Amino acid sequence: MIDRSVPPAGVVVGVDGDPGTLRAVGWAAREADRRRLPLDLVQVLPPSDRDPDELRAPTGRAMSLLGQARRIAEAAAPGLAPRLSVVDGVAGPALVAVSRRAHLLVVGTRHLDGALDLTLGRTLVHTMGRSACPVVVVGPRWDPDERHEGPVLVGVDGSPESHGAVAFATDVADRWHARLTAVGVAPRHDADADADERRRVLAEARAGLATRYPGVRLHEVLDRGDPGEELLREARDGAALVVLGCRGRGALAGTLVGSTSQRVVRAAPCPVAVLPAGAAERWVATDRVWAEEGV
Numbered sequence: 001m002i003d004r005s006v007p008p009a010g011v012v013v014g015v016d017g018d019p020g021t022l023r024a025v026g027w028a029a030r031e032a033d034r035r036r037l038p039l040d041l042v043q044v045l046p047p048s049d050r051d052p053d054e055l056r057a058p059t060g061r062a063m064s065l066l067g068q069a070r071r072i073a074e075a076a077a078p079g080l081a082p083r084l085s086v087v088d089g090v091a092g093p094a095l096v097a098v099s100r101r102a103h104l105l106v107v108g109t110r111h112l113d114g115a116l117d118l119t120l121g122r123t124l125v126h127t128m129g130r131s132a133c134p135v136v137v138v139g140p141r142w143d144p145d146e147r148h149e150g151p152v153l154v155g156v157d158g159s160p161e162s163h164g165a166v167a168f169a170t171d172v173a174d175r176w177h178a179r180l181t182a183v184g185v186a187p188r189h190d191a192d193a194d195a196d197e198r199r200r201v202l203a204e205a206r207a208g209l210a211t212r213y214p215g216v217r218l219h220e221v222l223d224r225g226d227p228g229e230e231l232l233r234e235a236r237d238g239a240a241l242v243v244l245g246c247r248g249r250g251a252l253a254g255t256l257v258g259s260t261s262q263r264v265v266r267a268a269p270c271p272v273a274v275l276p277a278g279a280a281e282r283w284v285a286t287d288r289v290w291a292e293e294g295v
Contacts, residue, residue, distance in 0.1 A: 010037030012102040014044065014095050014127075015069045024108030024138035025069045026076040027271055030148060031104065031136075033077035034175060040083045041069045042098055048088040053097050055085040062086050076144075092126030099131040106136045109265075124265070128274040129246050129257045134168055134283075135276070136241075141269045150240035150270070151179040151219070155231050155260070156202050161245020164280020166206060168273065169243035171283075174213045176240065181219045182206070183234055185227040228263040235268050243273045245280055 011032040015021050025041065032039040042055070043062050050056075058066050066084040073082045087094050099105045107127060128135050154169035156162050166182065173180040182202050202220055210218075223230050235242050244261045257274070265272050275283065 009101060009103070010039060011035070011104045011106060012040045012042055012095075012098055013069070013106045014091070014108075015041050015066060016043060016091075017065060018108065018110060020108035020110050020138070020140060022069060022072055022108070023140070023142065023144055024106050024136075025072045026144045027136070027138045027142065028104075028106040029073035029076040029080055029082070031106075033080050034148065035103070037103060038083060039073055039077075039080055040085060040098075040102070041066050041073065042095070043086045044091045044094045045086050045088045047090060050088045053087070055087050055098070058084050058086045092123045092130070095123075095127050096130045096132070099127075099133050099135075102133050104136060105131050105133055106138060108138050109140065125257050125262075128261065128265070129276055131276050131279060133279050134243075134273050135279075136271050136273045137265050138271045139265070139268060142271055146240075148176050148240050149178075150238040151181045152176065152241045152243065153181045153183055153231060153234050153239045154243040155227060155245070155264075156182050156184045157227065157245075158204070159245055160284070161275055161277055161280040163204075163245075164275045164283040165243045165245045165273075167209060167283040168275055168280075169241075170206070170209045170213050170216055172241060172243070172273070173216045177215075178240060179217045179219055181221060181234060181239075183221045183227075183231055184223075185221075185230045186224045228260040231260075231264050232267055235264075235270055239270050241271055241273060242268050244275070246274050246276045 011028050013025050013028045015025065029039055043058065043066055045062065070082045070084060073080055087098065095105060109124065152169050152173040154165050156166060170180055184202050199222065221234060231242060242264055244264060246257045246261055261274055
């Protein structure tokens with residue numbers, strides 16, 4: 001058993017035998033290196049009588065798979081020393097449990113153009129909707145040879161989750177020395193959502209962040225139409241990351257992940273960061289404390 005006094009406290013990647021998760025390992029390794037955080041490679045094994053929160057050292061086939069992931073991580077970020085762990089349970093809930101001790105959770109996907117594989121779909125939706133920290137989904141269109149270059153896009157619609165997404169996206173843009181593009185799109189049928197109102201929503205979401213991150217260049221995109229399609233259009237212009245709240249305004253009650261977030265995750269050419277409600281609240285609270293204390 002690993003020393004539980006040293007739980008995951010950095011960038012965590014869920015690893016299985018699918019090539020998509022190994023692609024995610026490379027992205028996560030670079031981000032962990034950039035943030036100067038440890039990288040934790042975690043494989044979820046089938047449920048057993050073990051404590052589902054018990055992280056332990058891998059053996060056998062799990063050690064072989066995680067060893068392969070470690071080699072990919074070390075090639076992407078030389079000098080990084082990934083930690084390897086396994087945990088028993090259902091993939092989605094197990095990753096959510098691990099996320100409570102992480103700064104960032106990274107997951108890979110198979111090709112998502114068509115209908116989602118039901119097992120993968122449940123895992124993704126559960127993780128994106130319940131994680132305690134931001135979740136970065138690395139899809140099959142992302143080129144592993146690409147660096148963290150290009151603008152960071154964030155969808156803004158006035159929802160509580162989008163306020164957290166803006167705070168997280170601004171922090172990422174500052175770390176990456178990238179431009180931040182805030183995308184505010186009103187549905188075509190919403191006659192009351194004029195450009196001035198969308199500018200107000202963007203300004204409200206950005207309140208205080210310009211002072212904290214004076215070096216971040218902001219570009220605003222205001223449009224009317226389908227929010228998912230507009231975000232994808234902007235992303236195809238060379239974005240490095242898209243950031244979204246898991247649910248936007250108007251999402252059906254009880255929905256873990258809104259339709260816009262699911263659509264963008266399926267089709268984005270770059271990784272997509274999704275902030276569940278709890279993670280968004282923490283990012284908003286962190287910025288509120290910073291503003292009040294003048295840190």
